[in-house]
Amino acid sequence: MTIQVRDISKQFDRHVALDRVSLEVPRGSLTALLGPSGSGKSTLLRIIAGLETPDAGRIWIDGSDVTGVRPQRRGIGFVFQHYAAFKHMTVRNNIGFGLSVRRRPKAEIRARVDELLAIVQLEGLGDRYPSQLSGGQRQRMALARALAVDPAVLLLDEPFGALDARVRGELRRWLRRLHEQTEVTTVLVTHDQEEAMEVADRIAVMDHAQIRQVGPPRELYDDPSNPFVMEFFGTVNRVGDAFVRPHDLKLHRSPNGATQTATVERLVHLGFVVRADLVKDDGQALTAQLTADEAEHLGLEVGDNVFVAARRERVFLEGEGI
Amino acid sequence: MKAKFGLRAIAGVYLTLVLVGPLVIVFWSAFRHGVGPVWDAISSPDAVAALKLTLLTAAIAVPANTIFGILAALVLARRRFPGRRAFSALIDLPLALSPVVVGLALVLVWGRAGWFGPWAINHGVSVIFSTPGIVLATMVVSLPFVTRELVPVLRELGIEQQEAAATLGANPLQIVWRITLPAVRYGLIYGVVLTTARVIGEFGAVAVVSGNIAGQSQTMTLYVEDRFQEFDLVGAYSASVLLACISIATVVVLRLLNRRGVQ
Incomplete structure (x- = not known):
């Protein structure tokens, strides 16, 4: 394990940000801390970085206890949502800052900065100031700056949150490739489950100052251990005690073993996928997802009566409850 | 368009009446009989001594208040502590207080019959009626400027x-020196300019604590007043011109320094 977090608690005035949180981040992994705003994910990241002090609990990085260690000595790289670019310095001096404060020789700094400019695809922009870069370029500069000092751990706090959707998508894919090249243990904070699933190989889902489940993206989606995690990863239908994903609802023209009937309220064509809003005879609303082919095959129209069966459903035992 | 022109005209007339006009008259009065009398006036031993004392005072008071001002601004902008408001108000106090009161207070503390006066005299230092008192009085009246300019820009800068x-490994001193101060340099430079102007131009507080002895405890402003009282108008105007030139030079030098820093 590169990072171990044990029983960390943190309170701001009366607001509990973290409540005895424990987490292990394996070496070389890219772990996402995923949760709604106010769930404590950013606070956890800042505590790992040493930018906040925990009220209780301990943290190890690379096997050594860093709980009381200042951020300067933790061997981390940190990337902020709003870049935190040094506005009065050129891109080159921004990236070289960590080496410069370590008093490395100028030639070494120049060589390392050149190498990083190439990695983050900012060749030729080294003499510009941050104000002359786009948001995406600024964030790549911030990443290069964090990587320059060869950190044991790279910590990213909503790094793509301030960027528009297209740039965000590009940077996600780019970050994934970068991680495969550098293999730096990385922790990424995000509130976007799609981003977490696309970039991370492990996800820790947080809610109300606690971690609700940790695992690979696929496992969290297919085998959530509680209703919060299930509902966080996409739309969910509640049928009695059971939770069903929209694409696990099967629609039929004939009973076919299905016991429930419903009326089609609305059909939304989203290209490959069609979303059907249904109302059961007892008045409960359901959302089903089927492919455009299936919808055509069934000849679905608004107002039709259909039989509904769940292909797969999940019932959470008490104690796993919401 | 017309309204804009009207406003500009009003501003221009006002500035001319209040600031530019009197300054021009001072320059004109000084040089009315050519450069010779002016040079004689400002190269007299008393004038040179006054200039030296003013520059010495500035050389101590400006750096001291700059360093204190930066520290106080960092504390006020970043930290929350009990008494923060009182501390902030205290730093503002010299702005509201008449310099004469500052001078009198210093006499009460450091004078022959004051709290620390006898102790200082026993140790061979006389504060009142000599240079330490003048420097001290000037430091008090020019205290607030750097802090006042820096606090809002530090707040805006954030952390x-x-x-x-x-996180990149910089220690606190490196952070202040390489990140914070360059980021707030405009505010800092403006604060230093205001401090310098106040230090050079201070009259009231210095008049109280200095014995006003020509050639010994006379700053430039006291020298100007002294010449004026003695009906030596050329002397008074010439010294005034010198004071004005020092102020203008301060502003220009700092502006140039700043421009070089940006590139």
Whole structure:
């Protein structure tokens, strides 16, 4: 394990940000801390970085206890949502800052900065100031700056949150490739489950100052251990005690073993996928997802009566409850 | 368009009446009989002594208040502590207080019959009626400027850049020197200009604590007043011109320094 977090608690005035949180981040992994705003994910990241002090609990990085260690000595790289670019310095001096404060020789700094400019695809922009870069370029500069000092751990706090959707998508894919090249243990904070699933190989889902489940993206989606995690990863239908994903609802023209009937309220064509809003005879609303082919095959129209069966459903035992 | 022109005209007339006009008259009065009398006036031993004392005072008071001002601004902008408001008000106090009161207070503390006066005299230092008193009085009246200019720009800067520098391995001194101060340099430079102007131009507080002895405890402003009282108008105007030139030079030098820093 590169990072171990044990029983960390943190309170701001009366607001509990973290409540005895424990987490292990394996070496070389890219772990996402995923949760709604106010769930404590950013606070956890800042505590790992040493930018906040925990009220209780301990943290190890690379096997050594860093709980009381200042951020300067933790061997981390940190990337902020709003870049935190040094506005009065050129891109080159921004990236070289960590080496410069370590008093490395100028030639070494120049060589390392050149190498990083190439990695983050900012060749030729080294003499510009941050104000002359786009948001995406600024964030790549911030990443290069964090990587320059060869950190044991790279910590990213909503790094793509301030960027528009297209740039965000590009940077996600780019970050994934970068991680495969550098293999730096990385922790990424995000509130976007799609981003977490696309970039991370492990996800820790947080809610109300606690971690609700940790695992690979696929496992969290297919085998959530509680209703919060299930509902966080996409739309969910509640049928009695059971939770069903929209694409696990099967629609039929004939009973076919299905016991429930419903009326089609609305059909939304989203290209490959069609979303059907249904109302059961007892008045409960359901959302089903089927492919455009299936919808055509069934000849679905608004107002039709259909039989509904769940292909797969999940019932959470008490104690796993919401 | 017309309204704009009207406003500009009003501003121009006002500035001319209040600021430019009197300054021009001072320059004109000084040089009315050519450069010779002016040079004689400002190269007299008393004038040179006064200039030296003013420059010495500035050389101590400006750096001291700059360093204190930066520290106080960092504390006021970043930290929350009991008494923060009182501390802030205290730093503002010299702005509201008449310099004469500052001078009198210093006499009460350091004078022959004051609290620390006898102790200082026993140790061979006389504060009142000599240079230490003048420097002290000037430091008090020019105290607030750097802090006042820096606090709002520090607030606006926030702490993210400093946090980023910390995660990159910079120690607190490196963070202040390489990140914080360059980021707020406009505010800092403006604060230093105001401090310098106040230090050079201070009259009231210095008049109280200095014995006003020509050639010994006379700053430039006291010298101007002295010449004026003695009906030596050329002397008074010439010294005034010198004072004005020092102020203008301060502003120009700092502006140039700043421009070089940006590039």
